[in-house]
């Protein structure tokens with residue numbers, strides 16, 4: 001079942017609310033970005049996501065920087081999709097980004113991007129949900145995941 005936008009607005013967290021929650025959990029906030037690592041205590045940061053789901057996938061790096069706007073956007077899209085979504089790539093340090101052949105100017109390096117996929121395997125449905133409902137920022141459509149970011153509004157197929 002998909003939630004309507006009217007229902008959404010009644011229970012989705014605002015930016016100030018998520019910042020307040022992070023402050024309560026002693027998370028470092030810089031502007032709209034939070035900084036944390038695997039030793040930071042895990043907690044439910046939005047309805048369907050725990051903080052540690054946003055950790056960098058590079059085990060050598062302990063620090064993760066992530067934009068709370070993309071966290072909130074992922075939750076909104078996941079609610080509209082109505083089924084669990086996982087993150088395959090989050091923050092990338094410049095060195096890690098290079099090692100995975102990421103674009104030099106990748107929004108992942110800025111902590112503004114997430115690569116996401118549906119647990120139920122319905123990549124077509126997830127892509128449609130993202131394309132229909134994400135009005136600003138970047139969307140990259142790939143075979144097995146969808147890239148979303150808070151950068152310039154653009155669309156590409158990978």
Ligand SMILES: [Zn+2]
Pocket residue numbers: 089108113114115140147148
């Ligand atoms: Zn990406």
